Amino acid sequence: MSLLTVGTVAYDKIETPFGHSEKIVGGAATYISLSASYFVKKSKIISVVGDDFSEDFLDTMKSKGIDLEGLQIKKGEKSFFWSGKYHYDMNTRDTLTTDLNVLAEFNPILPKAYQGSDFLMLGNLSPEVQMKVIEQMVDRPKLVVLDTMNFWMDISLEKLKEVLMKVDVLTINDEEARQLSGEYSLVAAARKILTMGPKYLIIKKGEHGALLFDKLQMFFAPALPLEVVKDPTGAGDTFAGGFIGYLAKTKDLSFESLKRAVIVGSAMASFTCEEFGTERLITLTQKEISDRINKFVDLVNFKF
Amino acid sequence: MSLLTVGTVAYDKIETPFGHSEKIVGGAATYISLSASYFVKKSKIISVVGDDFSEDFLDTMKSKGIDLEGLQIKKGEKSFFWSGKYHYDMNTRDTLTTDLNVLAEFNPILPKAYQGSDFLMLGNLSPEVQMKVIEQMVDRPKLVVLDTMNFWMDISLEKLKEVLMKVDVLTINDEEARQLSGEYSLVAAARKILTMGPKYLIIKKGEHGALLFDKLQMFFAPALPLEVVKDPTGAGDTFAGGFIGYLAKTKDLSFESLKRAVIVGSAMASFTCEEFGTERLITLTQKEISDRINKFVDLVNFKF
Numbered sequence: 001m002s003l004l005t006v007g008t009v010a011y012d013k014i015e016t017p018f019g020h021s022e023k024i025v026g027g028a029a030t031y032i033s034l035s036a037s038y039f040v041k042k043s044k045i046i047s048v049v050g051d052d053f054s055e056d057f058l059d060t061m062k063s064k065g066i067d068l069e070g071l072q073i074k075k076g077e078k079s080f081f082w083s084g085k086y087h088y089d090m091n092t093r094d095t096l097t098t099d100l101n102v103l104a105e106f107n108p109i110l111p112k113a114y115q116g117s118d119f120l121m122l123g124n125l126s127p128e129v130q131m132k133v134i135e136q137m138v139d140r141p142k143l144v145v146l147d148t149m150n151f152w153m154d155i156s157l158e159k160l161k162e163v164l165m166k167v168d169v170l171t172i173n174d175e176e177a178r179q180l181s182g183e184y185s186l187v188a189a190a191r192k193i194l195t196m197g198p199k200y201l202i203i204k205k206g207e208h209g210a211l212l213f214d215k216l217q218m219f220f221a222p223a224l225p226l227e228v229v230k231d232p233t234g235a236g237d238t239f240a241g242g243f244i245g246y247l248a249k250t251k252d253l254s255f256e257s258l259k260r261a262v263i264v265g266s267a268m269a270s271f272t273c274e275e276f277g278t279e280r281l282i283t284l285t286q287k288e289i290s291d292r293i294n295k296f297v298d299l300v301n302f303k304f
Numbered sequence: 305m306s307l308l309t310v311g312t313v314a315y316d317k318i319e320t321p322f323g324h325s326e327k328i329v330g331g332a333a334t335y336i337s338l339s340a341s342y343f344v345k346k347s348k349i350i351s352v353v354g355d356d357f358s359e360d361f362l363d364t365m366k367s368k369g370i371d372l373e374g375l376q377i378k379k380g381e382k383s384f385f386w387s388g389k390y391h392y393d394m395n396t397r398d399t400l401t402t403d404l405n406v407l408a409e410f411n412p413i414l415p416k417a418y419q420g421s422d423f424l425m426l427g428n429l430s431p432e433v434q435m436k437v438i439e440q441m442v443d444r445p446k447l448v449v450l451d452t453m454n455f456w457m458d459i460s461l462e463k464l465k466e467v468l469m470k471v472d473v474l475t476i477n478d479e480e481a482r483q484l485s486g487e488y489s490l491v492a493a494a495r496k497i498l499t500m501g502p503k504y505l506i507i508k509k510g511e512h513g514a515l516l517f518d519k520l521q522m523f524f525a526p527a528l529p530l531e532v533v534k535d536p537t538g539a540g541d542t543f544a545g546g547f548i549g550y551l552a553k554t555k556d557l558s559f560e561s562l563k564r565a566v567i568v569g570s571a572m573a574s575f576t577c578e579e580f581g582t583e584r585l586i587t588l589t590q591k592e593i594s595d596r597i598n599k600f601v602d603l604v605n606f607k608f
Binding site for chain 2: 018088184185186187188205208209211217218219220221222225226227228229256259260263293297298299300302303304
């Protein structure tokens, strides 16, 4: 099944209490598509970079089966840049710099060859950009997954609500679920959000795992407790990539399959946390992934 | 199997962002023994109250099979009183008042009839008091579970370390595990703490669940996402009571059984959060408990 990912391809610079990175490749679409590449042989990207972006890295993405026809490369402009600093808990962070650069005027264009994509992953971007992609697709994908954040709830809530009406799965964190719903209890928040468009809601709680809801059921996947967490940047996007990648591979959209997809996403995210940036996502093997999934099975398995 | 619980029987006054209680019955031994009473028909308590303590409540405890011979009632003195205020996240709180009262000079005395107890639950109290109980027991219990908190790590670390050498299971929260071990990663913290005496470590993460470790294995149990959390006070003690009560009932001390005991403890704790104080723990039915345990099964169950 064909997977199309919309999101940033960018540069990051990261500080944690335990170390820091140079300027390294980041971006939602980068993490999503790399993570998904372990489940789908080919996928497509819509994004934008400046001509400062590493050609080597683009070659790496291509070598993972990621089609870059929809990646605009803006001559004389710079790629989106974000830098941030994690707090001691590694679960919260401050943004130090956000240089929009090419993102300021991003007008996503869907190449003809991208029509007919069955799985659409809308990474965290302005709801306007997300909507423009949806509107360009002649056939509605079988599954549309949307990631967003509190920033868009603050400045672009009405447009975000329009986009929500068009998607099947929403992924946000616990605070964002509370903000979007006005409910403190995540159970109550989920019930409300599931009236706003999405059939499924995933609430990401970082190191505390993730919750999957539909109108009737609830599923919880833990995050794998790690010996070393070097850098959680991109963990949420990696999760989304594993989630939609697994579904695109299996073509099974039952709740049972979505549960497995949440476990796969959590397993993939745990790799990303082990090194700065996309480093772990470049070199994974299928054996490492299946071993990691088995760790999740062991972690929560019990019998009465 | 006989269960002996050591801990406070006390009064609490609680404020949350969503409500507040009058002066109500609380205390670690209260929650532990009430929770365990759904698994063991008879248990014993060592504690102390003043003559201000509700006789009706003591009758309720007795009606649940809790033997109060080891409960000292100090004439002319007042029971331990704690009041606290929960933050908006309901997972952290400030202490407003701590009136030690009878607890200031508490000298635990083990009645003769308490000798031979097979399961010993040392609720959160000074390590000196915990050690005095251990030393009075002629035969070592089959299982000793210890709960403690950062306060004792701050002011009585050496004595606490002595007690740790005498116990099988330690239950603390994530910040306390980090403090006790000096390790940030909970995996690394657990490895270190398991060299300090206990064979098993349970790290309680409140609404984010609990982790069980032995030297080789790790198990995670979520907290049940609740529609309404009225008051988390006593949830950790209720967890401990369900945990040791289940083990005392089944007499199975394998890791698989400990995993089930963690799920049972989490199920019991979820009830306590639904009302202020011990209200839910007084009136539970076996059917409510087994239905709640089934909710945990559904919450984390997946198949690859």
